[in-house]
Structure formats: C-alpha cells, structure tokens
Amino acid sequence: MNEPMLLAGTGETPMHETLAAGENFNFAYLDERTKRMIRRAILKAIAIPGYQVPFGSREMPLPYGWGTGGIQVTASVIGPLDVFKVIDQGADDTVNAINIRRFFERTTGVKITTHTSQATLIQTRHRIPEDPLTEGQVLVYQVPVPEPMQRLEPREAETRILHSLAEYGLMHVKLYEDIAKHGHIASTYDYPVMVNNRYIMSPSPIPKFDNPKMHLNPALQLFGAGREKRIYAVPPYTTVENLGFEDYPFEIQSWNVPCEICGATDTFLDEVITDDAGTRLHMCSDSNHCEARQNAGGVAP
C-alpha cells in the first residue's frame, strides 16, 4: 500500500468525530505510519524470539493496562479478510473482550467469530484457547508486565544488561526460594519460560496450565505491552521451555472434578459460587470450547 502523504491519501484525515459516529478514521484506527513502525517492531521480535523490542506505543482510546499493547499489535496486522476473535479469561463475552471486539468491528468491519477454529486472528487476555491452533493463525497476547524479572529487579537499565548477557541467575534464585519455602515452585500464572534457548520471557498472566501450548505451536504468537512499550514474539514451531529444576520439574494444574457443564476433564476450570452457602461449581474457562462440546453431545456428569 502506498504511503499516504501528510494530509492527502487514504484515511489520514484527523479524527474530529468520536468513534460513535463511525466515520473518518483509518482502517483499524491507527495511521499507516504508526502501523509501519509497529510492524517493524514485530518483525524484529520475530527475528529474535523472546526478546522485548521497545516501540513507540501510542495513546489509544482504551486505557493503558487494559490491552492497548495487544490492540496496537492487532491493529497493525489485521486486514480486511481476517476473521477476528477476542477473549478475556477464556471467554468471548466478558465486558473487556466485548469492548475490544466492538472497537475492531467499528474500525475495520472484519468478520467476527467466537469459534477458535474459524478465526485467523485471535486477541487474548490471560488464556490460550483450548482448541489447538493451526498454521496461519495469529494469537495476540495482552501483556501487563513484559519483563519477567521486574518484581525482582525493577530497574530496566539493569534487566536489559541481564538479558543481553543471558545472566539469569536471579530468576532461578526466585524458583529455588519457592521450593525452599513451599516445597515447590509457587508461580501459578505468568510462569517464566525460556524461548529458543536464549531469552527468558513472560508468557503474560496465563495460568501455567496453558504454558505447554506455547511450545512448538504452529501458530504465530505475538505479545504486546502498551504501557511498558514492548513487543515480543514466538514464531511458529519455536521451543518454549518452562524454567525449573531437574529434580523439581514444571507441573501443570489439575482438578479432581470435570467441567460440570460439558464434562471435559482436560480443560482449565473456573470456579463459580452459586449460592449463599458457598456451593461451588466448576466449568470450562474457555466458553467457546465448552459450548462446542455441549453441542457435540458432551454432558454434565
């Protein structure tokens, strides 16, 4: 697509109308120059799996901390022929997912779906869909804190050096401490991983249950942190290994009950309180997956 000149050209008109008017904005809201800048960052991220690429994050109509990184990544890669799905905590219909989906519906007009298998582009907050992804699909993660060592070392100048020299002793000290204190590693979400044998990366606050899905995934995985202004990526078929010790290896969560709606025994389950007495019900976090299983004849136990 030709680079539009300053004010002339497709879609460079400034936004005088609010989004509600539905007119006068560029495809996917961002101007083409900004998209190009973000795509360059994405390409660099793909070339160096797991490395956090700084980028000039823009103020978006949604607040920092609410998915602006994921939105900017999506806005830069989405095209008119894409089929788009948005989930938050695994569900298509939580308010945040709806808000983001509406934003893209109005700024792109692309086809929307709740079915993982039908989507070409999926934006997610804190979960990976249960249905395995395929080649050609793109998964965009919303990341609050891209730096896996930030809680141990808040200074960016220092963590940058640690990454460049692959000095990851600090990360393992934390895991050692967990085992010494609790008898096992205490991170249950945002569990740090080693990508392509080189960079330690935060997978975003997905439950560790989902971590194995990242390894050698045929889809392209992109990560956007808008507030912290970083983009990183895991290209298809890249190794993603979970940190741990040889004698205390990584383990995923398990439940001793199945989903009480569709009967699945291999999915991540949410707990819902159903009455004043505190009765609990377990159901699949992935709403689309649960629904599909019900329609296919899966039964509550």
Place this chain on the structure above:
Amino acid sequence: MSPRSFSTPLLRVHGISKNYGHHVALRSASFDLWPGEVLAIVGESGSGKTTLLNTIAARNRPDQGRVEFAVRDGGLQDIYAMSQAQQRLLARTDWGFVHQNPADGLRMDVSAGANVGERLMGLGHRHYGKLRAIATDWLERVEIDANRIDDTPQMFSGGMRQRLQIARNLVTQPRLVFMDEPTSGLDVSVQARLLDLLRQLNRNMQLAVVIVTHDLAVARLLAHRMVVMHRGAVVESGLTDQLLDDPQHPYTQLLVSSVLQP
C-alpha cells in the same frame, strides 16, 4: 606459609593513578600479586587504599595505569580492555569481592542457601538437591550451622553474615578475592575466628587475596606481603614480617609503633 612460585603474576598493577578534581586520591601505585598470595593494603582512612582496591577490582576506572589479570585460558589481560560481559563473568566466577558491610554483598531477603547457590545457578546448575548439598557444604566450611540454610541473612549476626558473604564468593572456586575491611565492625573474638577461617581457605584453596585494612594485626596474621599507603602514595612495600619488624619509611614506623603491643 610461602606461596608456590609461578612464572607470571596472577595480577599485575602498574602505575595506577586516580584524581577527583584537584584531589589526588591515588598516585602511581604498582605491585604484583602471585597465585595463592595474600597481600594487605594498609593505611589510615583517606590514604587511598579503598580507591586502589576498587580500581584493581574493575569497579572504578583509573585515570592512568594498567591492571592486568592472568585469565584461565590465556596470559595477562588488561581488565579495562575487556568488554562489560567479560568483566561481569570474571566477577562472578574467577573473582570474589567481600564488602565491608556484608549487606552490600548479599541478597538480604533471600535464604542463605540461595545466596550461596546463586553464582552456580547463573552458570547453569539446575539440580535443586545438588545445589542445596553444595550450599550446605559451604556453610559448614565457613562454620555456619547447616540448619540455617533456609534462613535469610536478616536473621544472622554480623560475623555470620560476613562468613556467608565469603561462602557466596568462594562457591565458584575463584583464584582471586578482594576484601574491603572484612573484619571491621566485628567483635575481637569474632574477628579472630574470621581471620583464622580466611587463613585456612587461603591455604587449602590456593586462594590469592588482596585485603584492605587499617589494622596491622590483621595484616600480620594473614598477609604474606604488605603495601603501606599514605596520602594516595605507596610509601613502602615488602614481606609483612620484614616490614613490621623493621620498617624503613617514617610513616610505616609511625604506624608500627602506634600499635599496642600485647
């Protein structure tokens, strides 16, 4: 107590100078350090001894002069010509640095075991049980009760923290350790115990040590050779026993005579 002889020194310091504005902190200091040797840098506060230590430990670039270290798979190399990556690797493997205040050289909110194991984890050790066994072994070697392995240094006495700091530095079997007044602030009996430990470690591990101290008694107990500093300059150097028994320079004489005889 004499070190084995080698053909090249482990550390060669040549003509180190450092100024802060008009103040001359260091004036052309030079010495060689041999494997397994303990060298004491002695002087009053303001003599430049800590500045000297920091320049030779790659923590403070000198204005003039060279500092060369005999790396494992090569000869003497200028440490300031190394990349930051090389310097940092050196600092975590073949060198140690023991701070005067142990809190500066430890992770105070992390267990003793993790403090000792960190360097190994940074080098790729991934077996929790083995790391713990090595940490236990080292705690015993520095005479800390192995049951304290899961306690943080917050709960340790000053002397224990210092011994933990030493263990943390020695776990990678470095050939050279820098120490900045490691015994100050400790009770006399605790000091004596620590010095004894250092003497053993030096002997058993062929560990070279550069130790800064204002206390001649520490130098006498620990050091093979001594360097006396006064107002930024090295005024005298030589074998410890010789210097203490027969000081030549007036300042050294003053120092020696002012130490209370037992």
Place this chain on the structure above:
Amino acid sequence: MYVAVKGGETAILNSYRLLDERRRGDATLAELSVGQIQQQLRLAVDRVMTEGSVYDPELAALSIKQAAGDLVEAIFLLRAYRTTLPRLGTSVPLDTARMQVQRRVSATFKDMPGGQLLGATYDYTQRLLDFTLLAQADCDHHDLAEGQARVPAMQAQEPMPRVVDMLNQEGLIEQAPVPAGDPAPMDLTREPLRFPADRATRLQNLARSDEGFLLAMAYSTQRGYSYTHPFVGEIRVGHVSLEIAPEELGFAISIGDMELTECEMVNQFAGNKNEPPQFTRGYGLAFGHSERKAMSMSLVDRALRVDEFGDAVQSPAQMQEFVLSHSDSLEASGFVQHLKLPHYVDFQAELDLVRKMRFSAQQMPSPANLESKP
C-alpha cells in the same frame, strides 16, 4: 441448573446511557458550555493542555466537559485525540525572553529591570470562601483589575531580561550550551523511553507528567531527600509567539501565540575540574498559567541531574528510573485501575495453590501436633 452469564454488550451500552445522564446532571439547570469551561475554569484547562501535550484550550475544555470534570480522564481524551493528528512540522524554539509578560517574580533579587510584576495570582488572596459566587449572573461588585490581569494586547513592554541572563553576565550561573551538532530532541510521544535518559528527554517526560506526583517528588527534595538549596530565580507567565520557518520562505513567521509559565530555579553551586563554583539550574515549563507544575518540574529536573554533578544518589527524586517510569498519569491510572478487570483465572490458580499448601500444612506433623499426641 447453572446458566453461564451473558449480556456483556447490553451492560456496556446501558452504562454509556447512564454515564451520559450522570454527566448532564439535573436537566433543569443550564448545560455547561465549552466556552464557559474555557473561560471560567481556565486553570483546569491549562493543566489538561499541559499533560495532554496539546495546546488547544477549546479542545481541552471539551474534554473536561466530556469527562465531567475528572481531569485525568480529560487528559486521556485529549491524548487519545492527539494520537490521530498528523505531524506537520516543528516550530522554531520558543523564545521566552521575548514573552509578553503578565506576571513575573523573582525571589533572588529585590528588584531588577522590568520589575516584579504581581499579575493575577491566588498567592496573596485570603482563602476565604466567597459565598457571593454562589449567585449566578455577572456581578458588578467584582473589581476587574485593569491592565495586567487581562491578557494584554501585544503592546510594547519595558524590556524584561531574564534573571538567569543577568547572573550569566558575571559567570555565576552554569550555562546550558547547545550540544555539538544541535541534535533534535527525542520525541517521547513517538518513541519509548530508554534508560539512562538524557536531560532533554527527562524534561519532556516531566512536562507531561502528573502534577500531583511531580509536586510530591519536588516537595521531598525540600524536606531533605536530596536537598538542592533552591531559589526561584524567575517565574514568568505570559504569551510567547509560536513561529515556524517553512523551507519555502527561508525565514520564521509567527502562526499565533501561546500562554506559557516558565520557572528558572537557581540551585546549589558546584565546581568541577575545569570550573570554579557556579550556581546550577533547574527548569520548568508548562502551558497556560501553571506555576505549581513549572516549579515542581524545575526542582525535580535539578534533582535528576545527579550524573552531571557527581551527586550521590540517595533519594527517590534523584532516581530517574523511579521518577520517569511513574510520572505519567495515564500509565499510572490505567494500570492501577486495570485491577478492576476480571482476574479470576489468575486468582483461581492462586486459590488452588493456597488450598494445597494449607492442606499439606495440616497433614505434616508440627511440633504442636506431636506434643498433643497421647
């Protein structure tokens, strides 16, 4: 049978409607006009422009109206709008020495050329609630001060050389020389902040930063958390001409003017190898009449210049990573408030872990358990 929760979209649309109603309030009362906000809440407008990084009083007033007076929300609206604006060019650096001054004070000298000009300020008012303001309509009994209280027409003014320039004549105050090659400063609205950041970048961050945060940081320096012995060299408030120099013309032309507040703080003197001691500086600049912001900015600017003066870093105001990473109201507000978003999956994971740990703690014999055995 449990039915999964649906209807998020309806909830959102309803919330828009409720928000509109709340924002409008009692419909029997006249609606606020953007013009009224722009004129009568001008100090709020000034803050929104400064932190929103857009000099447009009308748009700032609009965003305040839309945000029902929540200034951080208004700043958000303005900044989000700014993202969509094309970049036409860069102005010639503003020359505040040529400012049409409405107000100019200095704490370092009793008097100087141009004089001390009090102007319109709350400084010497007595903070007594004026209940006459409860009455609507134009009140005749307000004495409108003539001359300096109003925006002056661009009339000729007595020359007002800057106080720092006067100290400069004796070589008493540090110079701020243009770096070799006169490189363009980094644009934080286009590129991410990296550390360590140079002074121009830091100043840009501080100019956009939340006034409350900056005020607290500045205050901390005065209370001993890296005290810098500050004196107000000069505060000047007034209109400055905005000029651009298009290539076709080859000279600068004025395209308008903007109201600015500038603060030059004179700080602790310092000498080095080459220079005997001079006073050091802190600088603050804000849109509109924003003295608190400009002053806070100048104090924090000086505190962050630790590398240049070899000061020991002892307190938060001197740590650039601490100050510059937390100064942006939108980043801070967004992340703090994002905790309202669903986190039940993460929480679920924590819940399981805590249950597991409590279960193991109960299984394992503790000394108390052993003692109680018969």
